[in-house]
Amino acid sequence: MSEVPSPSGAILSTRKLLPFGAAFTSRVAEACRPDSVDIDLTWTLPGAVRSVFRLDSSDGPSAVLWIPARTDPARTMTADSPVVARWLPTCPVLVIDLPPHPSEQMTGIAAAYRIAEKTANQSSCCQVTIGLRASHLLGGRRHLVNLTLLRRRTEEWGIAIALDLTGAFDPLWEAEAAVLRLGGRLALVRINSRANLPSAVDRDRVARRAVRAAIEQCRDLRVSIEPDVAWWQRRNVGAVADAWTLSARRIYPWGGPSSQGVPPIHEERRRHRSLPPR
Numbered sequence: 001m002s003e004v005p006s007p008s009g010a011i012l013s014t015r016k017l018l019p020f021g022a023a024f025t026s027r028v029a030e031a032c033r034p035d036s037v038d039i040d041l042t043w044t045l046p047g048a049v050r051s052v053f054r055l056d057s058s059d060g061p062s063a064v065l066w067i068p069a070r071t072d073p074a075r076t077m078t079a080d081s082p083v084v085a086r087w088l089p090t091c092p093v094l095v096i097d098l099p100p101h102p103s104e105q106m107t108g109i110a111a112a113y114r115i116a117e118k119t120a121n122q123s124s125c126c127q128v129t130i131g132l133r134a135s136h137l138l139g140g141r142r143h144l145v146n147l148t149l150l151r152r153r154t155e156e157w158g159i160a161i162a163l164d165l166t167g168a169f170d171p172l173w174e175a176e177a178a179v180l181r182l183g184g185r186l187a188l189v190r191i192n193s194r195a196n197l198p199s200a201v202d203r204d205r206v207a208r209r210a211v212r213a214a215i216e217q218c219r220d221l222r223v224s225i226e227p228d229v230a231w232w233q234r235r236n237v238g239a240v241a242d243a244w245t246l247s248a249r250r251i252y253p254w255g256g257p258s259s260q261g262v263p264p265i266h267e268e269r270r271r272h273r274s275l276p277p278r
Helices: 022-032 046-052 082-090 102-121 141-157 175-185 202-217 237-255
Strands: 011-013 036-040 062-068 093-097 127-132 160-164 186-192 222-226
Touching: 011 022, 022 237, 036 222, 062 082, 093 102, 093 186, 102 127, 102 141, 127 186, 141 160, 141 175, 160 175, 175 186, 175 202, 186 202, 222 237
Parallel strands: 011 036, 011 222, 036 062, 062 093, 093 127, 127 160, 160 186, 186 222
Antiparallel strands: none
16 A cells, blocks of 8 residues: 555545445545545435544544535435534535536525525535536537536625536536636536546546646645546555545646635625525
Protein backbone atom coordinates (compact mmCIF):
# COMPACT_ATOMS: atom_id res chain seq x y z
CA MET A 1 0.00 0.00 0.00
CA SER A 2 1.26 3.47 -0.81
CA GLU A 3 2.75 5.37 2.10
CA VAL A 4 2.58 8.75 0.40
CA PRO A 5 0.50 11.19 2.49
CA SER A 6 -3.00 11.74 1.21
CA PRO A 7 -3.56 15.00 -0.68
CA SER A 8 -5.07 17.78 1.41
CA GLY A 9 -8.65 18.52 0.42
CA ALA A 10 -9.21 15.20 -1.35
CA ILE A 11 -12.66 13.57 -1.11
CA LEU A 12 -13.26 9.82 -1.09
CA SER A 13 -16.43 8.59 -2.75
CA THR A 14 -17.80 5.54 -0.90
CA ARG A 15 -20.52 4.64 -3.38
CA LYS A 16 -18.73 1.51 -4.68
CA LEU A 17 -17.31 0.60 -1.27
CA LEU A 18 -20.41 0.35 0.93
CA PRO A 19 -21.83 -2.72 -0.89
CA PHE A 20 -18.76 -4.68 0.30
CA GLY A 21 -19.58 -4.02 3.95
CA ALA A 22 -18.91 -1.63 6.79
CA ALA A 23 -15.55 -3.11 7.80
CA PHE A 24 -14.14 -2.92 4.29
CA THR A 25 -15.27 0.67 3.78
CA SER A 26 -13.80 1.75 7.11
CA ARG A 27 -10.47 0.14 6.30
CA VAL A 28 -10.29 1.88 2.92
CA ALA A 29 -11.18 5.24 4.50
CA GLU A 30 -8.48 4.77 7.14
CA ALA A 31 -5.92 3.88 4.46
CA CYS A 32 -6.83 6.85 2.26
CA ARG A 33 -7.18 9.35 5.13
CA PRO A 34 -9.41 11.75 3.19
CA ASP A 35 -10.47 15.14 4.50
CA SER A 36 -14.04 14.35 3.47
CA VAL A 37 -16.05 11.31 2.40
CA ASP A 38 -18.67 11.39 -0.34
CA ILE A 39 -21.81 9.49 0.74
CA ASP A 40 -24.56 8.99 -1.80
CA LEU A 41 -27.77 8.73 0.24
CA THR A 42 -29.95 8.52 -2.85
CA TRP A 43 -29.57 4.73 -2.59
CA THR A 44 -27.45 3.94 0.49
CA LEU A 45 -29.26 2.59 3.54
CA PRO A 46 -28.91 4.90 6.58
CA GLY A 47 -27.93 1.90 8.73
CA ALA A 48 -24.94 1.22 6.48
CA VAL A 49 -23.72 4.78 6.95
CA ARG A 50 -24.07 4.55 10.73
CA SER A 51 -22.18 1.26 10.86
CA VAL A 52 -19.25 2.61 8.84
CA PHE A 53 -18.88 6.08 10.32
CA ARG A 54 -19.50 6.60 14.01
CA LEU A 55 -21.84 9.54 13.95
CA ASP A 56 -21.37 10.26 17.65
CA SER A 57 -17.66 10.90 17.13
CA SER A 58 -16.31 14.24 15.95
CA ASP A 59 -12.93 12.72 15.01
CA GLY A 60 -14.04 11.31 11.68
CA PRO A 61 -14.00 13.10 8.33
CA SER A 62 -16.74 15.43 7.26
CA ALA A 63 -19.17 14.17 4.62
CA VAL A 64 -20.33 15.37 1.25
CA LEU A 65 -23.94 14.13 1.12
CA TRP A 66 -26.10 13.41 -1.91
CA ILE A 67 -29.83 13.25 -1.16
CA PRO A 68 -32.85 13.10 -3.50
CA ALA A 69 -35.17 16.03 -3.99
CA ARG A 70 -38.56 15.53 -2.36
CA THR A 71 -40.46 14.71 -5.53
CA ASP A 72 -41.62 11.25 -4.44
CA PRO A 73 -43.26 10.92 -0.99
CA ALA A 74 -42.02 7.32 -0.78
CA ARG A 75 -38.41 8.48 -0.66
CA THR A 76 -37.73 9.29 2.96
CA MET A 77 -34.03 10.21 2.81
CA THR A 78 -34.39 14.00 2.91
CA ALA A 79 -32.69 16.89 4.65
CA ASP A 80 -34.92 16.27 7.70
CA SER A 81 -33.68 12.68 8.15
CA PRO A 82 -31.65 12.01 11.34
CA VAL A 83 -28.61 10.83 9.38
CA VAL A 84 -28.50 13.99 7.28
CA ALA A 85 -29.25 16.24 10.25
CA ARG A 86 -26.34 14.72 12.16
CA TRP A 87 -23.86 15.43 9.36
CA LEU A 88 -25.04 18.96 8.47
CA PRO A 89 -22.99 20.91 11.07
CA THR A 90 -19.73 19.65 9.54
CA CYS A 91 -20.94 18.93 5.99
CA PRO A 92 -18.99 21.01 3.44
CA VAL A 93 -21.40 20.25 0.56
CA LEU A 94 -25.00 19.00 0.51
CA VAL A 95 -26.10 17.89 -2.97
CA ILE A 96 -29.80 17.77 -3.86
CA ASP A 97 -30.09 15.24 -6.66
CA LEU A 98 -31.81 16.79 -9.67
CA PRO A 99 -34.67 14.59 -10.96
CA PRO A 100 -34.02 13.05 -14.39
CA HIS A 101 -37.29 14.21 -15.96
CA PRO A 102 -37.19 17.85 -17.17
CA SER A 103 -40.70 18.53 -15.88
CA GLU A 104 -39.57 17.77 -12.30
CA GLN A 105 -36.27 19.64 -12.34
CA MET A 106 -37.75 22.95 -11.21
CA THR A 107 -39.14 21.08 -8.20
CA GLY A 108 -35.65 19.85 -7.38
CA ILE A 109 -34.19 23.35 -7.66
CA ALA A 110 -36.97 24.70 -5.43
CA ALA A 111 -36.20 22.01 -2.84
CA ALA A 112 -32.52 22.97 -2.89
CA TYR A 113 -33.45 26.62 -2.41
CA ARG A 114 -35.59 25.87 0.64
CA ILE A 115 -32.84 23.74 2.17
CA ALA A 116 -30.31 26.52 1.52
CA GLU A 117 -32.57 28.98 3.36
CA LYS A 118 -32.92 26.56 6.25
CA THR A 119 -29.18 25.94 6.60
CA ALA A 120 -28.51 29.68 6.41
CA ASN A 121 -30.96 30.31 9.26
CA GLN A 122 -29.20 27.62 11.30
CA SER A 123 -25.82 29.30 10.71
CA SER A 124 -24.55 26.14 9.04
CA CYS A 125 -21.38 26.25 6.92
CA CYS A 126 -22.89 23.73 4.50
CA GLN A 127 -22.86 24.66 0.82
CA VAL A 128 -26.12 23.55 -0.83
CA THR A 129 -25.89 22.48 -4.46
CA ILE A 130 -28.02 20.75 -7.08
CA GLY A 131 -26.58 17.58 -8.59
CA LEU A 132 -26.31 16.95 -12.32
CA ARG A 133 -25.93 13.22 -12.97
CA ALA A 134 -24.26 11.76 -16.03
CA SER A 135 -27.73 11.01 -17.43
CA HIS A 136 -28.40 14.77 -17.60
CA LEU A 137 -25.39 15.42 -19.85
CA LEU A 138 -26.16 15.50 -23.55
CA GLY A 139 -24.44 16.63 -26.70
CA GLY A 140 -25.60 19.54 -28.80
CA ARG A 141 -26.19 23.27 -28.57
CA ARG A 142 -29.58 22.97 -26.88
CA HIS A 143 -28.00 21.30 -23.86
CA LEU A 144 -25.48 24.13 -23.54
CA VAL A 145 -28.31 26.66 -23.64
CA ASN A 146 -30.09 24.73 -20.87
CA LEU A 147 -26.92 24.78 -18.77
CA THR A 148 -26.77 28.56 -19.14
CA LEU A 149 -30.37 28.85 -17.94
CA LEU A 150 -29.58 26.53 -15.04
CA ARG A 151 -26.61 28.67 -14.03
CA ARG A 152 -28.76 31.80 -14.06
CA ARG A 153 -31.37 30.16 -11.83
CA THR A 154 -28.73 29.09 -9.33
CA GLU A 155 -27.29 32.61 -9.33
CA GLU A 156 -30.72 34.06 -8.54
CA TRP A 157 -31.41 31.63 -5.70
CA GLY A 158 -27.93 31.46 -4.18
CA ILE A 159 -27.18 27.76 -4.70
CA ALA A 160 -24.35 25.98 -6.51
CA ILE A 161 -23.99 23.04 -8.91
CA ALA A 162 -22.38 19.60 -8.51
CA LEU A 163 -21.44 17.46 -11.50
CA ASP A 164 -21.33 13.65 -11.41
CA LEU A 165 -19.19 12.24 -14.22
CA THR A 166 -18.95 8.65 -12.96
CA GLY A 167 -21.84 7.30 -15.02
CA ALA A 168 -22.42 6.81 -18.73
CA PHE A 169 -23.08 10.11 -20.46
CA ASP A 170 -23.50 11.15 -24.07
CA PRO A 171 -20.08 10.73 -25.78
CA LEU A 172 -20.84 13.91 -27.76
CA TRP A 173 -21.07 15.96 -24.55
CA GLU A 174 -18.85 19.02 -24.94
CA ALA A 175 -16.86 19.03 -21.70
CA GLU A 176 -15.03 22.36 -21.85
CA ALA A 177 -18.00 24.27 -23.28
CA ALA A 178 -20.37 22.82 -20.66
CA VAL A 179 -18.04 23.69 -17.79
CA LEU A 180 -17.66 27.21 -19.18
CA ARG A 181 -21.45 27.62 -19.25
CA LEU A 182 -21.72 26.55 -15.59
CA GLY A 183 -19.08 29.11 -14.63
CA GLY A 184 -18.28 29.81 -11.01
CA ARG A 185 -21.45 28.09 -9.80
CA LEU A 186 -19.73 24.71 -10.19
CA ALA A 187 -18.71 23.68 -6.66
CA LEU A 188 -18.13 19.90 -6.86
CA VAL A 189 -17.16 17.37 -9.54
CA ARG A 190 -17.23 13.61 -8.94
CA ILE A 191 -15.12 11.36 -11.17
CA ASN A 192 -13.76 7.82 -11.01
CA SER A 193 -10.06 7.26 -10.46
CA ARG A 194 -9.49 6.05 -14.05
CA ALA A 195 -10.45 9.45 -15.43
CA ASN A 196 -7.31 11.07 -14.05
CA LEU A 197 -4.79 8.64 -15.51
CA PRO A 198 -2.73 9.36 -18.66
CA SER A 199 -4.22 6.19 -20.15
CA ALA A 200 -7.81 7.49 -19.85
CA VAL A 201 -9.89 6.84 -22.97
CA ASP A 202 -13.43 7.43 -24.21
CA ARG A 203 -15.73 8.88 -21.51
CA ASP A 204 -12.95 8.80 -18.90
CA ARG A 205 -10.91 11.10 -21.11
CA VAL A 206 -13.87 13.46 -21.51
CA ALA A 207 -14.32 13.51 -17.72
CA ARG A 208 -10.61 14.28 -17.32
CA ARG A 209 -10.93 17.24 -19.68
CA ALA A 210 -14.00 18.48 -17.84
CA VAL A 211 -12.47 18.37 -14.36
CA ARG A 212 -9.26 19.99 -15.54
CA ALA A 213 -11.20 22.81 -17.24
CA ALA A 214 -13.29 23.24 -14.08
CA ILE A 215 -10.22 23.49 -11.82
CA GLU A 216 -8.55 25.99 -14.15
CA GLN A 217 -11.72 28.08 -14.10
CA CYS A 218 -12.58 27.73 -10.39
CA ARG A 219 -9.65 27.22 -8.01
CA ASP A 220 -11.86 26.42 -5.01
CA LEU A 221 -13.51 23.47 -6.78
CA ARG A 222 -13.87 20.27 -4.78
CA VAL A 223 -13.20 16.95 -6.54
CA SER A 224 -14.68 13.69 -5.26
CA ILE A 225 -12.86 10.60 -6.51
CA GLU A 226 -14.47 7.17 -6.74
CA PRO A 227 -11.74 4.48 -6.61
CA ASP A 228 -12.09 2.05 -9.49
CA VAL A 229 -9.96 -1.08 -9.89
CA ALA A 230 -10.09 -4.34 -11.80
CA TRP A 231 -12.81 -6.75 -10.68
CA TRP A 232 -10.34 -9.12 -9.02
CA GLN A 233 -8.99 -6.26 -6.84
CA ARG A 234 -12.29 -4.85 -5.60
CA ARG A 235 -11.92 -6.49 -2.18
CA ASN A 236 -8.24 -5.53 -1.89
CA VAL A 237 -7.95 -2.57 0.51
CA GLY A 238 -4.43 -1.72 -0.62
CA ALA A 239 -5.31 -1.70 -4.33
CA VAL A 240 -8.42 0.43 -3.80
CA ALA A 241 -6.57 2.91 -1.56
CA ASP A 242 -3.67 3.18 -4.01
CA ALA A 243 -6.06 3.84 -6.92
CA TRP A 244 -7.69 6.68 -4.99
CA THR A 245 -4.40 8.17 -3.73
CA LEU A 246 -2.74 8.13 -7.14
CA SER A 247 -5.70 9.84 -8.76
CA ALA A 248 -5.98 12.43 -5.98
CA ARG A 249 -2.28 13.28 -6.22
CA ARG A 250 -2.71 13.93 -9.93
CA ILE A 251 -5.80 16.09 -9.42
CA TYR A 252 -4.79 18.55 -6.75
CA PRO A 253 -1.56 19.91 -8.25
CA TRP A 254 -3.86 21.49 -10.86
CA GLY A 255 -5.89 23.21 -8.20
CA GLY A 256 -3.04 24.88 -6.30
CA PRO A 257 -3.77 25.35 -2.58
CA SER A 258 -6.08 23.10 -0.63
CA SER A 259 -9.79 23.71 -1.04
CA GLN A 260 -10.37 23.42 2.69
CA GLY A 261 -12.05 26.35 4.37
CA VAL A 262 -13.80 27.58 1.23
CA PRO A 263 -16.73 29.73 2.38
CA PRO A 264 -20.23 28.76 1.29
CA ILE A 265 -22.16 30.92 -1.16
CA HIS A 266 -25.61 30.70 0.41
CA GLU A 267 -25.20 34.19 1.90
CA GLU A 268 -24.66 35.75 -1.51
CA ARG A 269 -27.13 38.53 -2.28
CA ARG A 270 -29.67 37.47 -4.87
CA ARG A 271 -30.05 39.71 -7.86
CA HIS A 272 -33.76 38.99 -8.22
CA ARG A 273 -36.57 37.93 -5.98
CA SER A 274 -38.11 35.40 -8.35
CA LEU A 275 -38.64 32.90 -5.57
CA PRO A 276 -39.59 29.28 -6.25
CA PRO A 277 -42.97 27.93 -5.16
CA ARG A 278 -43.27 27.02 -1.46
